[in-house]
Amino acid sequence: QIDGAFTFDGIDYLLEARWQKDQIDPAALDVFDGKIRRKLENTLGLFVAINGFSDTAVGNHSRARPTMILMDGADLWAVLEGRLPLPDMLRRKRRHAAETGGILLHVAAF
Numbered sequence: 001q002i003d004g005a006f007t008f009d010g011i012d013y014l015l016e017a018r019w020q021k022d023q024i025d026p027a028a029l030d031v032f033d034g035k036i037r038r039k040l041e042n043t044l045g046l047f048v049a050i051n052g053f054s055d056t057a058v059g060n061h062s063r064a065r066p067t068m069i070l071m072d073g074a075d076l077w078a079v080l081e082g083r084l085p086l087p088d089m090l091r092r093k094r095r096h097a098a099e100t101g102g103i104l105l106h107v108a109a110f
Contacts, residue, residue, distance in 0.1 A: 002035060008090055014039065017048040024049045026057040029068070036067040044068060044094070048076060058104045069093040070104040078107045 004015035016032050018024060029047065036045040045068030047053075052072040061068065071093070078084045084107060096105040 012043045014045045019050045023051055024053045024057055026060050029057045029061050033067050062102045066097045066101055066103045068103055069097050075107045
């Protein structure tokens with residue numbers, strides 16, 4: 001199940017959102033990655049998890065060609081509080097992933 005889909009800057013995104021106590025583990029990102037890879041080649045994913053992601057999950061999906069970018073609770077609150085517009089955040093995260101392969105760029109690094 002995908003929680004949503006949207007197009008931004010000419011790129012189609014699948015959206016997965018989790019509001020749970022524990023950090024997201026590698027298995028959850030594996031499942032989402034599989035869903036993305038079954039779509040058109042230019043499709044990316046945005047995974048939003050209020051309590052973040054395990055280091056292993058981030059590391060495993062920052063190796064090969066990334067298919068997704070990640071957003072944690074701090075990122076979400078920065079957008080909701082108006083400190084950073086969502087389009088700017090998405091562009092910065094996507095650029096970071098394109099340049100470094102890293103799928104998680106914390107809002108504090110902006």
